[in-house]
Amino acid sequence: MKFLRCAQDPCSPSAPQVDVAQSFQPAATNRAVKADLYLKKVGSPANATLRLISDSGGSPGTSVLATGLLNASSVGSSYGWLTVNFSTTPTLNANTTYWLVIDAAPDNSNYLVWGGDSANGYTRGTGKKSNDWSIGNWSNLNADLNFRVYMGGIDNQISTVSVDGSAYAHFMDIVTVGGNAGAFTLNSGTIGGSVSADTISNCTIGGNASYNVKTSCTIGGTQTTPTTPPSDPAVQAMPITQEMIDAWKAQAEAGGTINGDCGDGGVAGCDIPTNGTLTLGPKKINGNLILANNQTLVVSGTIYITGYIDIDNGSAIQLDPSYEPYISRTTAIFPARDRSAVI
Secondary structure, eight states: OTTOOOSSSSOSSOOOOOEEEEEEOOSSOEEEEEEEEEEEEESOOOOEEEEEEEEETTEEEEEEEEEEEEOGGGOOSSOEEEEEEOSSOOEEOTTOOEEEEEEOOOOSSSEEEEOEETTOOOTTOOEEEESBTTTBOOEEOSSEEOEEEEEOOOOOEEEEEEESSOEEOSEEEEEEESSOEEOSEEEEEEESSOEEOSEEEEEEESSOEEOSEEEEEEESSOEEOSOOOOOOOOOOOOSSOHHHHHHHHHHHHTTOEEESOEETTOOTTSBOOTTOEEEEOSEEEESOEEEOSSOEEEESSOEEESSOEEEOTTOEEEEOGGGGGGTTOOSOSSOSTTSOEEO
8 A cells, every 4th residue: 555664564764655465366266255454554544445456467457346445543553453345245266366455545644554474475476566556567565465355155134124214135035125125136025115136026016126037026116127136235344343442451451350240249349339339440340240220330441341231220331521532432342241341
């Protein structure tokens, strides 16, 4: 990507500020879903775009098979894995060369760094650089850039549900949709709006329908056949990355550890009486948080709970005013019983 300093820290002098690409060859033929990149950032760089590109004579070509948003705000100042989901899921052929290419906005003070391996340990690809990926003129990095490409996976589906708005999935079965619907296969459904699909069966459609195969369907609007069915919806990135969760856990652990439950019937130093209030954080709790009798926990720092959170009977979690820098993080990442949580 632009302003990549070098493939491996430390390096001096800095490598030219360039666009960077890594090639790979899949071991099997299947669709590409997402990629992980080993990144860190300097300053506050803008978002970038990851492109999956076909090979052309041993370098990235101009045929873009898929793209994905690289959310710079999810990249930390230390190296970590970032997942980028592809907007489409193209089928890649086994033992065929493809390229992951990243292009970012030029900024000497705010940039992304793609970590790599100067020993060239990956034998099915290599790293290259260019002043501009769209122009070409690629040269060798003499290093591999760290990546993971995920292929295959099951077709997404919606089954036995009601959706007030519009819905899109590869397969829909026994559904009621108030708006429009897009699918490869629609079976046993009532759709209030229009439908675009390859195959529809046992359905009632209030609006228009575009399809290739129809069996036992009632359509209120116009019918179009043959048609090109819609592409599967792209996988959406989770708003909170594993690196962010790990950083929050470290913040909590820096404040010490409580071994046992907190709240109602909690251990010494973490017991909250009925109608009582406790201010806590940062802290790691090797146990559960139970607020069951009009109790209040005031969060003054990040809290990492290895057990579950149970809030009932007028109890509440509040933020201390001194915890304002983290005002947006007021709920548990995993607010379910028998799972760890960070608040």
